[in-house]
Amino acid sequence: MNTNxxxxxxxxxxxxxxxxxLFVSVVIPASPLVEKGIIExxxxxTSLNAFIHIADNGDTTIYCGRCExxxxxxTALPAAVADEMEADWQRVKVKQGDADEKYGPQGTGGSxxxxxxxxxxREAGAKAKAMLIAAAAKVWKTSPENCIAQSxxxxxxxxQQKLGYGELASIAANMPIPEQVTLKNKSEFNYIGKNLxxxxxxxxxxxxxxxxxxxxxxxxxxxxxxxxxxxxxxLKSLDKSEALKRKGVLAVVEIPRFDVPFGSIGGVAVVxxxxxxxxxxxxxxxxxxxxxxxxxxxxxxxxxxxVNNVEHAGVVTAERGNIKQAFNEAKHIVKATYxxxxxxxxxxxxxxxxxxxxxxxxxxxxxxxxxxxxxNVLGQYLKRDPKEIIVHVAMAGGAFGRKYKCDYVHxxxxxxxxxxxxxxxxxxxxxxxxxxxxxxxxxxxxxxxxDEQGNVTGWLHRAAxxxxxxxxxxSLVRPTARNLDDINNHLFGIENFRCESGEAKAHTRIGWxxxxxxxxxxxxxxxxxxxxxxxxxxxTFTFLNQIxxxxxxxxQQSDVQRAKKVLATVAESSAWFDRDKLPxxxxxxxxxxxxxxxxxxxxxxxxxxxxxxxxxxVDCAIDCGQxxxxxxxxxxxxxxxxxxxxLALSTxxxxxxxxxxxxxxxxxxxxxxxxxxxxxVHIVHSDFSPTGLGEPGVAPFAPALSNxxxxxxxxxxxxxxxxxxxx
Numbered sequence: 051m052n053t054n055x056x057x058x059x060x061x062x063x064x065x066x067x068x069x070x071x072l073f074v075s076v077v078i079p080a081s082p083l084v085e086k087g088i089i090e091x092x093x094x095x096t097s098l099n100a101f102i103h104i105a106d107n108g109d110t111t112i113y114c115g116r117c118e119x120x121x122x123x124x125t126a127l128p129a130a131v132a133d134e135m136e137a138d139w140q141r142v143k144v145k146q147g148d149a150d151e152k153y154g155p156q157g158t159g160g161s162x163x164x165x166x167x168x169x170x171x172r173e174a175g176a177k178a179k180a181m182l183i184a185a186a187a188k189v190w191k192t193s194p195e196n197c198i199a200q201s202x203x204x205x206x207x208x209x210q211q212k213l214g215y216g217e218l219a220s221i222a223a224n225m226p227i228p229e230q231v232t233l234k235n236k237s238e239f240n241y242i243g244k245n246l247x248x249x250x251x252x253x254x255x256x257x258x259x260x261x262x263x264x265x266x267x268x269x270x271x272x273x274x275x276x277x278x279x280x281x282x283x284x285l286k287s288l289d290k291s292e293a294l295k296r297k298g299v300l301a302v303v304e305i306p307r308f309d310v311p312f313g314s315i316g317g318v319a320v321v322x323x324x325x326x327x328x329x330x331x332x333x334x335x336x337x338x339x340x341x342x343x344x345x346x347x348x349x350x351x352x353x354x355x356x357v358n359n360v361e362h363a364g365v366v367t368a369e370r371g372n373i374k375q376a377f378n379e380a381k382h383i384v385k386a387t388y389x390x391x392x393x394x395x396x397x398x399x400x401x402x403x404x405x406x407x408x409x410x411x412x413x414x415x416x417x418x419x420x421x422x423x424x425x426n427v428l429g430q431y432l433k434r435d436p437k438e439i440i441v442h443v444a445m446a447g448g449a450f451g452r453k454y455k456c457d458y459v460h461x462x463x464x465x466x467x468x469x470x471x472x473x474x475x476x477x478x479x480x481x482x483x484x485x486x487x488x489x490x491x492x493x494x495x496x497x498x499x500x501d502e503q504g505n506v507t508g509w510l511h512r513a514a515x516x517x518x519x520x521x522x523x524x525s526l527v528r529p530t531a532r533n534l535d536d537i538n539n540h541l542f543g544i545e546n547f548r549c550e551s552g553e554a555k556a557h558t559r560i561g562w563x564x565x566x567x568x569x570x571x572x573x574x575x576x577x578x579x580x581x582x583x584x585x586x587x588x589x590t591f592t593f594l595n596q597i598x599x600x601x602x603x604x605x606q607q608s609d610v611q612r613a614k615k616v617l618a619t620v621a622e623s624s625a626w627f628d629r630d631k632l633p634x635x636x637x638x639x640x641x642x643x644x645x646x647x648x649x650x651x652x653x654x655x656x657x658x659x660x661x662x663x664x665x666x667x668v669d670c671a672i673d674c675g676q677x678x679x680x681x682x683x684x685x686x687x688x689x690x691x692x693x694x695x696x697l698a699l700s701t702x703x704x705x706x707x708x709x710x711x712x713x714x715x716x717x718x719x720x721x722x723x724x725x726x727x728x729x730x731v732h733i734v735h736s737d738f739s740p741t742g743l744g745e746p747g748v749a750p751f752a753p754a755l756s757n758x759x760x761x762x763x764x765x766x767x768x769x770x771x772x773x774x775x776x777x
Contacts, residue, residue, distance in 0.1 A: 072104040072178065072219040101152070102131060102178050108202060108216025110142045115153030116163040117419045118146060118250075119446035119453070121744050122682035123163050125248045127171050129241040130678055134175030134234060135182075136199035137215070139241060144249045149421030149441035156443075157420040159454050159562060161646040161742030164678060168740045176231035178222075185221035186213045236676070236737065245681045250445075262402040262417030262444040263476055270404065271300060271471040274328035274478065275461060276335060277317035277485040280708035281558045282342035284316060289336035293320055296334065298327040300471075305464045311521050312427050312455040315485065315559070319465050325476055345708040347557040349491060352705075353389055356493035356554055360512040361387060364550035367531040368538040371546030376508030380499030384585050388496075388574040390770035391702035393489035393563055394718060399447025400482045401458035405465075406472035407432065412439050412463065417446035419454040427460050432467070450693075451562035455487055483718060484710040487561025488703055490515040493552070494574040504586025506597060509544040511537050514552030515570070516560050527555045536571050541610050541644055542579075543600030558705065564693060565748035568645035573770060576641035576753025580760065590640050590757065591621050609644060612673050612736075616651040617642045619671035619732050624653035629761070635659060636666070639757025641750040646742025648674040649734075650687075654754040658762040661773065665695060665727040665755065670747060672731070675738035687731045687747045694751025695727075696720045702774045717777045 103111045112128035128144045131137075147153040155166070179199045186204035187194040196208050203212045236243070253259040278284065290302040300321045307316035318335055322328035377383060403416035405428075412432060414424055421441040429436030446453055462475035492515035499508035517533045520526050528551045531538075537549050563569075583593035594617060598610050621627065621640060629638045635658055642651035655667040670687045677683045700719045704711045712718040756767045 071106055072102070072181065072223040102135070102174055104178070104215050104219040104222070106216050106219050108141055108214050108219070110137055110202075110215065111145055112142055113145050113147045113153065115147040115156050116167065117156070117158040117443055117446060117449070117453075119158070119417070119419065119449040121686060122248055122679060123158065124250070125246060126164060126678040126682055127167055128249070129246055130168060131171045131175035133239055133241040134172045135179040136201060136240075137175075138202035139246070141202050142249070146443050146445070148443060149425055149439070151437075156422055157454065159419055159451060161648070161745040164740045165647065165742065168676075168678070172233055173231060176233055177228055180228045180231055181222040181225045182215055182218050184225045185218040188221065188225075189213065189218075242678055243676065243680065246679050247681070259445055261399055261447045262415070263399055263447070265404045265415040265444060265474065267404060267406070267415075267472055269472060270474055271321050271323065271469065272325045272328050273303075273319045273321050273462065273465050273473050273475040274325065274332040275305070275317045275319040275475060275481060276332050276337060277315055277481060278339045278341070279484060279710070280339070280341040280347070281315065281344050283339045283345070283708075284342065285318065285337065286340045287338040288318060290318075292334040292336070293331040296322075296327065296331045298323040299331045301469050302335070303465050303468050305461055308427075308431060308460060310427060310430055312423055312457055312460070313431070314457045314461045314464070317461065319461065319475070321465060321469055321471070321473065325474070329478060341708055344557045347705045347708045349391060349703070349705045352557070353391070353491060353493065356491065356514045356552065357387055357389060357495075359514045359552035359554065360493045360495035364512050364514070364552040365528065366548060367534050367551050368549040369547065371508070373508045373510060373546040373548045376546035377497075377499045380507060381502045382500040382585060383497060384500065384582055385495070385497045386578055386581060386768060388494045388570070388577065388768045390492050390570050390573065391704070391774070392491045392558070393697055393701055394483050394486055394703050394712070395448075395450040395452035395563060396483065396701075396715070396718060396720060397446070397448025397450060397452060400479055401453070401477040402475070403459040403462045404472060404474045405459060405462035407463055407467040414439065414441045414459060414463075415444055416441065416456070416459050417444045417449070417453055418456060418459065419446070419449050419451070420456065423454070424456045424459050427456050428463050431460060431463060450564040451566075452487060454562055479715075480713045483703070483712055483714065487559045489563035489569065490517065490560050490567070492554075492570045494570060496574060496578050498578070498582055499546075500582065500586060504588055504593075505600070506542075506544060506582060508546040509542070510548050510550070511574075512550040512552050513537060514554040516554045516556035518560050518562060518566070520556040520560055524556070528553045533567065536567060536645065540575060541601055541606055541613055542575070542597050543602060545600075557708070565645065565745040568643065568746065568749040569697065569752070570770070572641070572643040572645070572749030573752045573756070576643060576750060577756045577768065580639065580641075580753070580757040581766070591617065591626060594640070594642065609649070612649045612734075613642055613644055613651075616649045616671040616673050616734055619734060620651045620653040620669040623671070623730060623732055624655060624667065624669040626653055635762055637758045637761025637763070639754045639759070639761055641754035641757060643746070643750040643753075645746045645749055648672060648741045648743065648746040650746045650750050652750045652754040654751065654758045656755065656758040656762055658759055658765075663699065663755075663759055663772065665725070668727050668729045668751075670729065670731050671734055672743070672747065673734040673736050673738075674743045674746070675736050675740045677733055677743075678740065680733060683733055683743055684731045686743050688729050690747025691729050691751055692721050692726070694748050695725070695755070697748075698752040698755050698771055699773055700771050700775060702771050704777050711777045717775060719775060
């Protein structure tokens with residue numbers, strides 16, 4: 051058969067199949083939040099989802115159910131599908147999936163997207179390929195074993211005839227979906243593990259990518275909002291007369307507190323014909339607040355309280371061995387307390403959404419990490435079935451955990467319901483920084499016993515911080531045992547160990563921030579290990595390897611070897627073994643941390659002159675199992691260095707009299723480009739399944755920097771940030 055002589059009409063007529071293209075679906079595992087016990091599993095968590103569509107002309111659309119916020123997930127996952135289905139990447143278009151249970155759990159967080167979706171998405175691609183091959187075999191009246199797929203074609207190996215995917219799509223759509231498929235070997239990958247440009251790169255460069263703040267629909271009105279500056283406060287009085295006099299102002303809307311997770315804390319919104327008018331009119335509102343019980347919250351005093359709490363006995367959450375005996379028999383006992391302040395996510399794109407509430411319809415356009423939470427919150431507020439809330443997911447211009455919460459969407463819905471207009475609500479930078487969700491303020495106290503050879507024989511670790519769990523259970527006043535799992539399961543080999551939880555009541559909203567608890571766990575473990583190494587008169591690299599080698603837990607041996615590998619990689623690639631040759635005032639620090647099932651080590655090279663700390667070079671090694679896109683992985687580690695430098699050197703949210711003092715980047719200074727060091731990223735090639743990538747790179751930077759500064763200046767920093775800005 052000569053494929054050039056087959057018309058589409060005769061092709062379909064001869065096979066007696068209706069047109070429409072090929073769709074493929076697979077089963078996706080449950081949400082990582084279910085695995086962590088944060089939310090309950092539901093029947094829909096294993097519903098059919100993850101769709102591929104091949105049109106009759108061969109154009110292929112792959113839907114990504116996870117939110118794209120700059121991390122490259124909408125390239126990495128669809129490319130894995132395309133790899134397995136032997137698609138031509140140039141023929142593939144990626145579309146963001148709207149909120150729909152067919153896409154499985156859509157919450158994008160916990161560095162779990164690839165870990166959860168990698169296998170099922172590959173299976174989707176393999177199933178599509180199998181169906182296309184079966185369709186071609188049917189046309190050629192041969193066995194599928196005689197056919198192979200290659201670059202958007204199926205080839206008959208008996209005579210080298212070819213049929214394009216577009217020609218086969220309608221037939222393949224009627225073939226049975228195979229229950230099981232054989233996935234490709236690593237050596238056969240075309241896209242997985244390669245340096246693949248992002249699918250939307252050209253759109254981003256020329257400004258065509260649509261973010262949440264870019265969404266426009268007919269008759270749209272614009273809103274700005276003012277919140278109570280203290281959590282738990284409420285509106286006492288409002289004079290809106292001056293705001294209403296301003297030309298272009300349409301309404302002033304009071305938004306009551308909606309007391310559900312991710313609901314609004316309450317505020318007052320101005321609705322106008324454009325955002326600028328709304329924001330300027332909001333400044334003319336005369337508002338008096340009843341500040342409530344958190345009006346005395348002061349982070350400087352609270353941090354002192356946390357330090358006191360961890361330097362005294364807490365509630366034991368885990369224990370092994372005989373720590374009392376270890377301390378009684380010790381040659382040395384080393385103690386240190388580590389602290390860190392609140393952090394704001396501060397994405398470049400502030401909170402933004404468009405919502406139109408109609409009598410029988412509610413439609414949302416939002417930059418969101420969790421469209422399902424939007425459905426649930428608006429469903430509760432509007433008293434409608436969550437599935438009836440239509441949520442279109444827009445590209446997010448940064449998120450870092452902030453846009454997992456949907457208070458800003460709920461507020462737009464309230465305004466739309468009360469005015470009857472479709473509403474675009476954009477928070478100002480000041481509102482985002484002053485009334486958001488924050489990384490936990492924290493304190494950790496560690497005591498270690500050491501024998502004459504410098505071996506660690508006992509480890510007491512106390513931690514106190516208001517946990518994210520307080521969002522769901524405000525009565526919690528200390529970290530739970532689950533919150534402290536990363537301490538209890540650390541890879542250091544400590545025979546005698548105790549972990550204790552200190553009291554820490556939440557006075558503001560605590561939320562997921564990139565790397566979450568790993569930030570302060572990594573800082574404490576990584577810096578204290580360096581302090582112990584100096585006490586033992588050993589270099590940090592040797593000491594870390596010895597303490598890893600003391601881990602005799604059989605279930606952790608593979609993890610220990612992977613941690614040692616990334617550590618060795620950065621030590622060898624940096625000037626660590628030649629550090630004695632560095633000029634005076636320069637030093638190198640090492641740190642390694644395991645989080646989100648991945649292993650990251652950093653070697654940070656600094657120059658210290660007085661109080662001035664200049665980061666010169668950073669070597670970063672990551673083992674996150676199979677990497678999907680090496681370019682994306684490299685970018686994630688570089689971004690982790692940027693965030694790690696910011697939180698280590700400058701960024702901290704300060705509360706006084708219950709309210710945030712910071713307001714914008716002038717007094718919450720994230721890293722500027724002129725301070726960016728040279729960063730070398732080393733990807734450790736691995737045959738393990740993919741694990742976390744977006745977050746684990748943040749944790750080891752601050753301890754490596756602290757250790758480097760000590761090596762250069764003998765000055766030890768135990769508080770984050772090292773040089774807090776007075777605000």
